[in-house]
Amino acid sequence: MLPALPGAVVEEIAAFGRYAASRGWVPATSGNFSRRVDARHAAVTRSGIDKGAIAPGDVAVIAIDEPVPPRLSAETPLHLARYRSDAAVGAVFHVHTVAATVLSRLYEREGVVRTDGLEMHKAIGVRTHESTVEIPIFANDQDTFALAARVEARLGADPAVPGYLLAGHGIYAWGATAADARRHLEGLEFLLACHLEERRLR
Amino acid sequence: MLPALPGAVVEEIAAFGRYAASRGWVPATSGNFSRRVDARHAAVTRSGIDKGAIAPGDVAVIAIDEPVPPRLSAETPLHLARYRSDAAVGAVFHVHTVAATVLSRLYEREGVVRTDGLEMHKAIGVRTHESTVEIPIFANDQDTFALAARVEARLGADPAVPGYLLAGHGIYAWGATAADARRHLEGLEFLLACHLEERRLR
Amino acid sequence: MLPALPGAVVEEIAAFGRYAASRGWVPATSGNFSRRVDARHAAVTRSGIDKGAIAPGDVAVIAIDEPVPPRLSAETPLHLARYRSDAAVGAVFHVHTVAATVLSRLYEREGVVRTDGLEMHKAIGVRTHESTVEIPIFANDQDTFALAARVEARLGADPAVPGYLLAGHGIYAWGATAADARRHLEGLEFLLACHLEERRLR
Amino acid sequence: MLPALPGAVVEEIAAFGRYAASRGWVPATSGNFSRRVDARHAAVTRSGIDKGAIAPGDVAVIAIDEPVPPRLSAETPLHLARYRSDAAVGAVFHVHTVAATVLSRLYEREGVVRTDGLEMHKAIGVRTHESTVEIPIFANDQDTFALAARVEARLGADPAVPGYLLAGHGIYAWGATAADARRHLEGLEFLLACHLEERRLR
Numbered sequence: 001m002l003p004a005l006p007g008a009v010v011e012e013i014a015a016f017g018r019y020a021a022s023r024g025w026v027p028a029t030s031g032n033f034s035r036r037v038d039a040r041h042a043a044v045t046r047s048g049i050d051k052g053a054i055a056p057g058d059v060a061v062i063a064i065d066e067p068v069p070p071r072l073s074a075e076t077p078l079h080l081a082r083y084r085s086d087a088a089v090g091a092v093f094h095v096h097t098v099a100a101t102v103l104s105r106l107y108e109r110e111g112v113v114r115t116d117g118l119e120m121h122k123a124i125g126v127r128t129h130e131s132t133v134e135i136p137i138f139a140n141d142q143d144t145f146a147l148a149a150r151v152e153a154r155l156g157a158d159p160a161v162p163g164y165l166l167a168g169h170g171i172y173a174w175g176a177t178a179a180d181a182r183r184h185l186e187g188l189e190f191l192l193a194c195h196l197e198e199r200r201l202r
Numbered sequence: 203m204l205p206a207l208p209g210a211v212v213e214e215i216a217a218f219g220r221y222a223a224s225r226g227w228v229p230a231t232s233g234n235f236s237r238r239v240d241a242r243h244a245a246v247t248r249s250g251i252d253k254g255a256i257a258p259g260d261v262a263v264i265a266i267d268e269p270v271p272p273r274l275s276a277e278t279p280l281h282l283a284r285y286r287s288d289a290a291v292g293a294v295f296h297v298h299t300v301a302a303t304v305l306s307r308l309y310e311r312e313g314v315v316r317t318d319g320l321e322m323h324k325a326i327g328v329r330t331h332e333s334t335v336e337i338p339i340f341a342n343d344q345d346t347f348a349l350a351a352r353v354e355a356r357l358g359a360d361p362a363v364p365g366y367l368l369a370g371h372g373i374y375a376w377g378a379t380a381a382d383a384r385r386h387l388e389g390l391e392f393l394l395a396c397h398l399e400e401r402r403l404r
Numbered sequence: 405m406l407p408a409l410p411g412a413v414v415e416e417i418a419a420f421g422r423y424a425a426s427r428g429w430v431p432a433t434s435g436n437f438s439r440r441v442d443a444r445h446a447a448v449t450r451s452g453i454d455k456g457a458i459a460p461g462d463v464a465v466i467a468i469d470e471p472v473p474p475r476l477s478a479e480t481p482l483h484l485a486r487y488r489s490d491a492a493v494g495a496v497f498h499v500h501t502v503a504a505t506v507l508s509r510l511y512e513r514e515g516v517v518r519t520d521g522l523e524m525h526k527a528i529g530v531r532t533h534e535s536t537v538e539i540p541i542f543a544n545d546q547d548t549f550a551l552a553a554r555v556e557a558r559l560g561a562d563p564a565v566p567g568y569l570l571a572g573h574g575i576y577a578w579g580a581t582a583a584d585a586r587r588h589l590e591g592l593e594f595l596l597a598c599h600l601e602e603r604r605l606r
Numbered sequence: 607m608l609p610a611l612p613g614a615v616v617e618e619i620a621a622f623g624r625y626a627a628s629r630g631w632v633p634a635t636s637g638n639f640s641r642r643v644d645a646r647h648a649a650v651t652r653s654g655i656d657k658g659a660i661a662p663g664d665v666a667v668i669a670i671d672e673p674v675p676p677r678l679s680a681e682t683p684l685h686l687a688r689y690r691s692d693a694a695v696g697a698v699f700h701v702h703t704v705a706a707t708v709l710s711r712l713y714e715r716e717g718v719v720r721t722d723g724l725e726m727h728k729a730i731g732v733r734t735h736e737s738t739v740e741i742p743i744f745a746n747d748q749d750t751f752a753l754a755a756r757v758e759a760r761l762g763a764d765p766a767v768p769g770y771l772l773a774g775h776g777i778y779a780w781g782a783t784a785a786d787a788r789r790h791l792e793g794l795e796f797l798l799a800c801h802l803e804e805r806r807l808r
Contacts, residue, residue: 023630024225028325028389050381096322096392102399105319117711119746119775120702123634128748129774140321142330168331169321179656187634190702197708199403201805226427230527230591252583298524298594304601307521342523344532370533371523401605428629432729432793454785500726500796506803509723544725546734572735573725603807 002041005061009035009043012178014054016093017045019182021052025095025189030170034079035178036090040064042083047073074144081148082174085155089174091181096170099192104137104165106199111137113165115191123187124162135188136164163188204243207263211237211245214380216256218295219247221384223254227297227391232372236281237380238292242266244285249275276346283350284376287357291376293383298372301394306339306367308401313339315367317393325389326364337390338366365390406445409465413439413447416582418458420497421449423586425456429499429593434574438483439582440494444468446487451477478548485552486578489559493578495585500574503596508541508569510603515541517569519595527591528566539592540568567592608647611667615641615649618784620660622699623651625788627658631701631795636776640685641784642696646670648689653679680750687754688780691761695780697787702776705798710743710771712805717743719771721797729793730768741794742770769794 013033020026031051034044041061045051049058062069064083068076079092107113115121116132126133136154141147151164162184163173173188175181215235222228233253236246243263247253251260264271266285270278281294309315317323318334328335338356343349353366364386365375375390377383417437424430435455438448445465449455453462466473468487472480483496511517519525520536530537540558545551555568566588567577577592579585619639626632637657640650647667651657655664668675670689674682685698713719721727722738732739742760747753757770768790769779779794781787 027392028322028385030322030325098392098395098399101320101322101392101396102403105400106403117746117774118707119772120634120636120707123636129746130748140319140331142332166321168319183634190633190704190707193704194707196399197704197802198711201708201712229594230524230587232524232527232594300594300597300601303522303524303594303598304605307602308605342521342533344534368523370521398601431796432726432789434726434729502796502799502803505724505726505800506807509804510807544723544735546736570725572723600803 017051017054026051031095032073077148091178092174100171104167108167219253219256228253233297234275279350293380294376302373306369310369421455421458430455435499436477481552495582496578504575508571512571623657623660632657637701638679683754697784698780706777710773714773
């Protein structure tokens with residue numbers, strides 16, 4: 001039997017949704033968010049809803065190890081794979097930003113966006129700004145089971161960066177808590193925005 | 203006799219107006235919005251009002267098949283033509299964005315803005331990101347009856363994309379419901395924003 | 405004797421200030437706003453106040469034809485000159501935007517920013533989009549009395565455009581009412597934003 | 607003994623935090639703010655908190671001349687150094703903006719970003735727009751004690767500009783009051799935004 005959906009989990013997801021909508025990160029009902037409920041279950045947003053106005057009925061509790069039920073986002077497998085691969089992952093947020101979309105295409109062949117020397121590296125878990133961060137890029141795929149397998153195989157047991165890009169699609173980020181996942185997403189988006197601006201000046 | 207203006211229709215139009223104003227999409231009282239009331243009537247916004255603060259008196263019910271009454275936007279014929287051409291159209295939203303204005307001029311001669319390979323294609327009704335989307339562009343014309351005829355002749359019975367651009371003017375989008383029309387508009391605007399950013403990097 | 409400051413005038417000025425602040429148009433307490441009170445008097449904002457939170461004490465009534473009293477903005481003469489030159493001017497708004505600042509410097513030598521073929525021309529009083537609009541640019545000058553004289557001499561009795569730029573400084577716009585002045589300012593700023601974007605793509 | 611934390615100081619810091627968050631200047635819990643409490647003490651924000659929702663427990667009173675206690679930002683020494691160097695400094699605000707990050711790297715070797723001829727110079731204490739402003743840039747350093755010493759040595763007793771950039775990191779600004787520090791930060795950010803836009807057009 002599935003555990004009940006905790007009200008606090010809905011509120012964390014809805015609060016992130018309101019924030020993401022205010023930033024323009026979830027246009028056209030895009031994006032999807034999830035939060036671990038316990039060792040074997042996660043709460044995930046349903047498909048086609050306005051992510052800026054998430055209500056309890058818009059979030060479903062599902063088993064991490066079982067097939068994805070209907071009416072959930074086609075991208076649910078990408079969320080579940082993260083929870084299965086790493087017991088420390090407590091929240092996964094996916095949004096669509098212009099910077100993530102454009103840079104993920106520009107560097108799709110390289111498979112990575114590189115940023116170096118930025119203080120913001122510390123927000124995504126790097127010890128010092130004197131470092132190079134490589135944000136992985138994966139080719140987009142409507143077969144999200146196959147895509148999730150490719151993502152997890154490359155990320156491995158201890159990913160250097162708490163997020164990745166899907167080419168022409170958007171950005172995923174995660175963390176132990178909803179606050180950590182949001183901090184990682186904001187940090188990665190800032191790195192991408194700076195990189196994009198530096199490209200414009202070339 | 204004209205049907206009464208339903209309060210729910212005013213609220214849908216006003217809510218979209220507040221959202222559009224918050225995004226900066228209706229500068230200088232520009233933009234106009236409509237919603238089908240029944241098979242033969244639509245509610246449309248009056249001319250010259252602040253689209254971020256629409257009140258019931260700012261919306262008028264008119265017949266889809268009859269001449270446009272005074273005090274309505276000069277662009278009303280473009281809305282009515284959509285309702286006449288397609289019984290499934292329930293809402294039409296028109297706004298002015300910088301991306302739509304600039305790209306519609308840049309590609310006016312080609313008559314189309316093309317985007318390809320973007321996940322956001324799915325928000326405007328395309329089945330997969332592995333596709334090319336062609337957003338039609340029409341030359342602007344102060345004779346909006348003639349313009350509406352040209353638009354509908356080209357769109358045909360089953361347009362591939364739920365929206366189009368007027369060169370140097372702005373963007374139109376529609377859908378079965380107000381939520382659908384907004385989703386299509388947001389999706390198209392995101393596609394244009396990504397395309398514009400990629401052009402900047404050339 | 406000076407007339408009393410009408411509460412409705414304060415509220416119109418404060419409402420525009422809140423809007424301008426939300427757009428980022430009055431950074432660092434910049435910008436100044438005025439509203440005609442009667443044939444010989446205008447209400448103007450004091451210097452150094454947060455334009456996003458204007459209170460009654462932040463607005464002063466002054467005579468249009470007399471010397472500027474202390475604690476008012478150094479740019480007050482530019483406002484008063486407009487009221488003196490044209491009895492139909494009821495409100496003057498001045499803000500600092502990045503587009504106005506950058507384009508006013510780029511075209512300072514030409515003395516004008518030109519836009520053509522845009523539907524938004526209609527928002528600033530031009531009858532059709534099939535037109536060229538010339539937004540005047542003036543060299544900036546800390547002697548705002550001399551500057552006001554130069555501005556009015558060039559604008560003449562019937563300016564083609566309800567606004568102008570000061571090079572490296574910002575934008576002025578006016579209208580019969582506060583709503584008209586805001587519409588003209590939004591329209592001009594949209595024209596500048598489109599022009600700037602087209603320059604970036606060159 | 608440390609003085610009590612005045613509620614008015616918390617509110618000034620929290621209000622600036624809400625504003626900075628609304629501008630996107632404190633992504634991923636970045637940024638830190640401080641306010642002088644008396645001649646020998648300052649209130650500073652703790653590390654890792656959401657700067658858009660600062661509560662009294664997120665601010666600590668510390669001695670300006672003593673070692674930095676735990677749980678405070680690693681950048682606290684940069685704040686304290688400013689209070690020690692200049693008794694007139696009453697508030698220090700540090701945020702992360704894309705313009706500050708990108709320009710600080712672009713001009714790191716020159717050690718300065720130059721802007722000239724802008725009216726906004728007056729917002730940061732320059733008498734006229736007919737001037738050149740040089741915003742200092744310092745190489746970033748995780749040893750913030752050493753960094754603070756280098757900063758103060760270069761700024762000297764009477765800095766020409768009330769702020770500086772850390773390369774690849776962000777911007778610091780200060781003033782006699784919280785309002786002054788905010789005005790200086792907004793003015794500097796506007797100068798940087800204009801400079802960046804002019805670079806894009808080259």
